[in-house]
Amino acid sequence: MADQQKKFYITTPIYYPNAEPHLGHVYTTLCADTVARYHRLAGEDTFFLTGTDEHGIKMVKTAAAQNIEPQQLVDRVVKVFEDVWKEFEVSNDDFIRTSSDRHKKAVTEIVKKLVANDDIYLGSYEGWYDEGQEEFVTETEAKANEFKSSVTGKPLTRYQEPTYFFRLKKYVPRVQQYIEQNPQFIQPDARRNEVLSKLKQGVEDLSVSRATLKWGIPLPQDPGHVLYVWIDALSNYITALGYASGDDSRFKKYWPADVHLIGKEILWFHTVYWPAILFSLGLPLPKQVFAHGWWTSGGRKMGKSLGNFIDLDRLRAVAVQHSQDALRFYLLRAAPFGSDLDWTDADFAKSYNELANVVGNCLNRTIKMIGRYRDGLIPAIGETADLDAHLVSQTESLGRSLASAYEKLELQQCAILPIELARATNGYIDATAPFSLAKDPGKSKRLDTVLNRAAQAIKNTLVALLPVLPDKAAAGLEQLGVKIDGRTIDDLLRDELPAGHKIGEGQPLFPKIDPK
Ligand code: MSP
Numbered sequence: 463m464a465d466q467q468k469k470f471y472i473t474t475p476i477y478y479p480n481a482e483p484h485l486g487h488v489y490t491t492l493c494a495d496t497v498a499r500y501h502r503l504a505g506e507d508t509f510f511l512t513g514t515d516e517h518g519i520k521m522v523k524t525a526a527a528q529n530i531e532p533q534q535l536v537d538r539v540v541k542v543f544e545d546v547w548k549e550f551e552v553s554n555d556d557f558i559r560t561s562s563d564r565h566k567k568a569v570t571e572i573v574k575k576l577v578a579n580d581d582i583y584l585g586s587y588e589g590w591y592d593e594g595q596e597e598f599v600t601e602t603e604a605k606a607n608e609f610k611s612s613v614t615g616k617p618l619t620r621y622q623e624p625t626y627f628f629r630l631k632k633y634v635p636r637v638q639q640y641i642e643q644n645p646q647f648i649q650p651d652a653r654r655n656e657v658l659s660k661l662k663q664g665v666e667d668l669s670v671s672r673a674t675l676k677w678g679i680p681l682p683q684d685p686g687h688v689l690y691v692w693i694d695a696l697s698n699y700i701t702a703l704g705y706a707s708g709d710d711s712r713f714k715k716y717w718p719a720d721v722h723l724i725g726k727e728i729l730w731f732h733t734v735y736w737p738a739i740l741f742s743l744g745l746p747l748p749k750q751v752f753a754h755g756w757w758t759s760g761g762r763k764m765g766k767s768l769g770n771f772i773d774l775d776r777l778r779a780v781a782v783q784h785s786q787d788a789l790r791f792y793l794l795r796a797a798p799f800g801s802d803l804d805w806t807d808a809d810f811a812k813s814y815n816e817l818a819n820v821v822g823n824c825l826n827r828t829i830k831m832i833g834r835y836r837d838g839l840i841p842a843i844g845e846t847a848d849l850d851a852h853l854v855s856q857t858e859s860l861g862r863s864l865a866s867a868y869e870k871l872e873l874q875q876c877a878i879l880p881i882e883l884a885r886a887t888n889g890y891i892d893a894t895a896p897f898s899l900a901k902d903p904g905k906s907k908r909l910d911t912v913l914n915r916a917a918q919a920i921k922n923t924l925v926a927l928l929p930v931l932p933d934k935a936a937a938g939l940e941q942l943g944v945k946i947d948g949r950t951i952d953d954l955l956r957d958e959l960p961a962g963h964k965i966g967e968g969q970p971l972f973p974k975i976d977p978k
Contacts, residue, residue: 467505467506467507468505468506468507469506469507469508469509469715469716469720470498470501470506470507470508470509470720471508471509471510471511471716471717471718471719471720471721472494472497472498472501472508472509472510472511472719472720472721472722472723473494473510473511473512473699473719473721473722473723474490474491474494474511474512474723474724475490475515475723475724475725475728476512476513476514476515476558476560476695476698477512477513477514477515477543478514478515478516478518478520478521479514479515479516479521479535479536479539479540479542479543480520480521480524480535480539481524481539482539482542482546482773482774483542483543483546483774484764484771484772484773484774484777485757485759485764485772485773485776485777485805486725486756486757486764487543488546488550488774488777488793489754489757489793489803490723490724490725490754491512491547491550491552492550492552492789492790492793493723493754493793493794493799493873494510494512494721494723495510495551495552495553495554496790496794496873496876496929496930497721497723497868497871497873497929498510498553498554499553499928499929499932500864500868500876500929500951501868502553503928503929503950503951503954504865504950504951504952505950505951505952507715508555509555509556509703509712509715509716510553510554510555511554511555511556511557511558511698511699511702512547512552512554512557512558513556513557513558513559513560513698513702514536514539514540514543514557514558514559514560515560515691515694515695515698516532516536516540516559516560516561517560517561517677517678517679517688517689517690517691517694517695518596518677518678518690518691519593519596519675520593520594520596521535521536521677522675522677523593532677533561536559536561540559544557546774549778550781550786551786551932551933556702558698558701558702560679560694560695560698564701564704564707565697565698565701565702566679567706567707568697568700568701568704568705568706568707569679569689569693569694569697569701570679570680570682571706572693572697572700572701572705572706572739572743573679573681573682573683573689573693574682574683575706575742575743576628576693576739576742576743577682577683579742580629581628581629581632581742582626582627582628582629582670582683583626583627583629584624584625584626584627584684585624585625585626585627585667586622586623586624586625587621587622587623587624587625587627587669588620588621588622589601589620589621589622590603590604590609590618590619590620590621591618591619591620591621592611592612592613592614592616592618593611593616593619594611594613594614594616595611595613595614595727596690596691596692597692597731598621598669599611599612599618600666604618613727623672623673623674624673625669625670625671625672625673625687625690626669626670626671626681626684626687627667627668627669627670628667628668628670628693628738628739628742629667629742630665630666630667630668630734630735630738631665631666631667633737633738633741633742634661634665634734634738636737636738636741637661637733637734637737637738637741638658638661638662640737640747641654641657641658641661641733642658646749646750647733647747647748647749647750647751648729648733648750648751648753649750649751649752649753649800649871650752650753650800653726653729653753653800656729657729657730657733657734660730661734665734668692668735669690670689670690670692670693671684671687671688671689671690672687672688672690673686673687675688675690676688678690678691678694679694692731692735693735693739695731696731696732696735696736696739697739699719699722699736699748700713700717700745703715703716703717705717717745717746718745718746718747718748718749719748719749720748720749720750721748721749721750721751721752721871722736722748722750722751722752723752723754724751724752724753724754725753725754725755725756726753726754726755726756727756728753729751729753732751732753733751736748736751752799752800752871753800754799754800755797755800755801755802755803756802756803757772757802757803757804757805758802758803758804758805759771759772759804759805759806760804760805760806761804761806772805777789780810784810784814784972785933785934785972786933787930787931787932787933787934787935788813788814788817788934788972790930790931790932791813791814791817791877791930791931792809792810792813792814794873794874794876794877794930795813795816795874795877795878796809796813796874797874798872798874799871799872799873799874800871814972816881817881817931817934817971817972818970818971818972818973818974820881820884820885820888821880821881821884821920821923821924821927821938821971821972822970822971822972823888824884824885824887824888824891824916824919824920824923825884825920825924825938825941825942825968825971826968826970826971827888827891828887828891828913828916828917828920829941829942829965829966829967829968830968831896831897831900831913831916832913832917832965833965833968834900835896835900835909835913836910836913838964838965838966839961839962839963839964839965840913840914840917840959840960840961840962840963840965841909841910841911841913841914841961842910842914842961842962843910843911843914843915843961844906844907844908844909844910844911845907845908845910845911846911847894847908847911849890849893849894850890850911850915852886852890853886853887853890853915853919854915856882856883856886856919857883857915857918857919857922860879860880860883860922860923860926860955861922861926861951861952861955861956863875863879864876864879864880864926864951867879876929876930877930879926880922880923880924880926880927880930881923883919883922883923883926884919884920884923886919887916887919887920887923890912890915890916890919891912891916894908894912896909896912896913896916899912914959914961917942917959917965918958918959920938920942921939921942921944921958921959922955924938924939924942924944925939925944925951925954925955926951926955928946928951934971934972937969937971938971940966941965941966941967941968941969942959942965942966943959943963943964943965943966944959
């Protein structure tokens, strides 16, 4: 009997729809998209979730400033998010909105379970509140940051009100033990240490309701309060799968998540609050929470007033001029995944030129030579030489190194490894000099081998680039006459272009940038 198909479940944070998406949101989403595409191509039953986090005071305030209701605001901006993900060819399988009935119903059930476990109680709270982050901060923390948000720098607000609490403290020892015993749970390692040391400083129970707010999910045991807000938001990862609904088949199939991909500023919520909630619900924890770094622009924090903000229009302009795939490549290429990143036009140009000069050029010259010297037909291997061995082994091992890079979410490597093969192929072509071999009829068998090896290598480069450059890699493969036909990445890498295979016309994949 065939093995049961492996499943893979990956999520992005659900974004606040109080403003249009920008570079940060596009980054997380495209990174998750690349990983999802890889796992799909590997033949796994893949589920990729994104969505929007629509409750909370931020939405209320933004709506009020525009003289509209929160629902009108989120309906408008959520549409922008959905359209943008379509425009950027994001392959998400679902889009969860926290203002949707399916989410609200399931969250109500979740809260009932937490209440039934005696994990929610009524108390009263007075403290400093960070509205941007939607969390209370301790007196010490507030003082240390001069009563400003450590993240946004905006002044903290003083709140006093009756509120329901979630018994976070009760679960802290279990959470801590889990993190210690499962080194893969929080990645990269440095982030794991941050969480562990913050845990050791002590944790208070979590305020989870507001009596002063209407925009949110009413608490089932006390509808005068709305849920506020991390239980609501974090639950999206299971409500989207149908948890606590009539049909939990997707939940049974995909939970626990394989990866929650998030930005570093929301790591604490995902690795302390979320596990505690899941423990209370008696559910398994996600296998991994991976926190990536933050983008700055031109060496400074992105800011609308600073003129360095990489907004949607800017991203669109880049995609129109250089292709969406070039943007995808740059985002992955810019820094090791997990580190902070800095957007500069010069770096973008460098990364684009790498695609053009290494991958585009390798494909183009290989197709041209096979067209000119062999009528566009892949020749059979003829005479071999020592020089071939290195390229052959690099061509064959790419699949393994790529699998390991995706396994560890080394996304920069996922982008670079295929490029390295194209670079080696260019070196091989330079060293074997097919143009001179072609002049000597006695070297015809040697030329056969060189052309064959170069073609197999660029074919594997393009296959390995499919998750990173979905359009361009597919276009390049089409030029080589390769049909993807639902084959897995392993099949595509392993199946050589057979002798006699007809390749197509060469077209530059990455046209040169006009120097202006
Ligand atoms: N709604 C919460 C998340 C709830 S998840 C259960 C939230 N939303 S957000 O709209 O502020 O999006 C935050 C996410 O956007 C970050 O985690 C990160 O993925 C991305 N980014 C926003 N700005 C960013 C940068 N400047 N750089 C990189 N990514 C950042 O937080």
